[in-house]
Amino acid sequence: MKPVLLTTEQVATFVARGFLAFPAVIPEELNERATTELEGILATWGTPDRASAPGSGDPFDAIYAPPSAVGEVLRSPVVAGAIRSLVGEAPVFDHDFVHLRPPHDPFGQHLHCDAMVDPLTAFDIQVFYFPHEVAPDGGGTGFVPGTHLRHVHETDVGRYTHLLGERQWSGPAGSILVFHQGMWHRGMPNPGDRARLMYKIRLNPTTTQVRQWDTSDLVALDSGPGDHIFARFRMDSIAGLLRRREKWMGEADYRLELRNRARLWRYLTGDDRFDVDWYLTRQEMRVGLV
Amino acid sequence: MNSETHRQQVLFLWLEDSHLDGRVVGWSFHDGAGREAELEGAPPYATGAEALRAGWRLLQVSPVPMRIPGAEFVTGPLAHEAVLERIVPLR
Numbered sequence A: 001m002k003p004v005l006l007t008t009e010q011v012a013t014f015v016a017r018g019f020l021a022f023p024a025v026i027p028e029e030l031n032e033r034a035t036t037e038l039e040g041i042l043a044t045w046g047t048p049d050r051a052s053a054p055g056s057g058d059p060f061d062a063i064y065a066p067p068s069a070v071g072e073v074l075r076s077p078v079v080a081g082a083i084r085s086l087v088g089e090a091p092v093f094d095h096d097f098v099h100l101r102p103p104h105d106p107f108g109q110h111l112h113c114d115a116m117v118d119p120l121t122a123f124d125i126q127v128f129y130f131p132h133e134v135a136p137d138g139g140g141t142g143f144v145p146g147t148h149l150r151h152v153h154e155t156d157v158g159r160y161t162h163l164l165g166e167r168q169w170s171g172p173a174g175s176i177l178v179f180h181q182g183m184w185h186r187g188m189p190n191p192g193d194r195a196r197l198m199y200k201i202r203l204n205p206t207t208t209q210v211r212q213w214d215t216s217d218l219v220a221l222d223s224g225p226g227d228h229i230f231a232r233f234r235m236d237s238i239a240g241l242l243r244r245r246e247k248w249m250g251e252a253d254y255r256l257e258l259r260n261r262a263r264l265w266r267y268l269t270g271d272d273r274f275d276v277d278w279y280l281t282r283q284e285m286r287v288g289l290v
Numbered sequence B: 001m002n003s004e005t006h007r008q009q010v011l012f013l014w015l016e017d018s019h020l021d022g023r024v025v026g027w028s029f030h031d032g033a034g035r036e037a038e039l040e041g042a043p044p045y046a047t048g049a050e051a052l053r054a055g056w057r058l059l060q061v062s063p064v065p066m067r068i069p070g071a072e073f074v075t076g077p078l079a080h081e082a083v084l085e086r087i088v089p090l091r
Helices: A008-017 A028-044 A069-074 A077-087 A215-221 A238-242 A251-269 A279-287 B048-053
Strands: A019-022 A092-101 A125-130 A175-180 A196-204 B006-015 B024-031 B057-061 B081-089
Touching: A008 A019, A008 A077, A008 A215, A008 A238, A008 A251, A019 A077, A028 A069, A028 A092, A028 A196, A069 A077, A069 A196, A077 A125, A077 A175, A077 A196, A238 A251, A251 A279, B006 B048, B048 B057, B048 B081
Parallel strands: none
Antiparallel strands: A019 A175, A092 A196, A125 A175, A125 A196, B006 B024, B006 B081, B057 B081
């Protein structure tokens, strides 16, 4: 089946917030097969009994080949389309893991971002797959929208127990979350009566990430570098989407994030004139005067 | 503090700016007396100053950020952290 590419609005939301959610995009029959396969992977993890474990650097297209149910999930239209739109035509496997949290397990991870501090503009994605329903009080993955562009290292942010605007995933079976690799997140305690299963895979781009989504709406949403909230502006534009403010942000934080989002949008579009609220442009115009 | 009879409670607050009247955007509570449920609310105080009025003592507050030349636009951990304590009797 043909991948369903992301829209410009979705990619701008990803740049602003660091994640996209796709509730119930995997059918129940496939969720059941994937659950069985994931439980098998977990039971044989790190042993010779685990067949066909992918290796870091393997082409995404080659991992979990048919009849793997996990492969079927990853190559389903919405998931494959999000992957294609964000990490281009030839991503490679970084690593994956099956997270299983027993019922009534009080253990919760400290807030962290994965791998290590990463100052690059080019980014990886992490795809989270929830094969069964996660109730609002079910201890689903916690994450803090808008933190993905901050340069922090692993659990250095573990001190933060509560941040305004933190989300805790809940949703129907067969849901997908896609994170920018920098998103602050954590595994939560499981207060529920059933074991909680989640699969996570990290993918690295190896080819361009520029305009890989469905760009048919790009021109209509682009109001140019002069879209400026203190002058003339649109909210139904890319700049308007990038202006989303998270509850944990003070004004100083917010302005720096706007600038950093505009830079990421420039990277993703190849448009070096793009700006939100004039922060990049006013300084760039002055550089040559010094 | 008499450790036979009292314990320290520590409250981290992260504020929206460097003013103690700034809005609380994050918090962590650590209770040496083991009564974590005592501090409820989301957040427990609306501002840093409100915590002072509730009897917390300010131990430390972040310096105003100095933007490092060459890294002026880099964001990282939250900038405006206040560490407060309260000494409470053991029950």
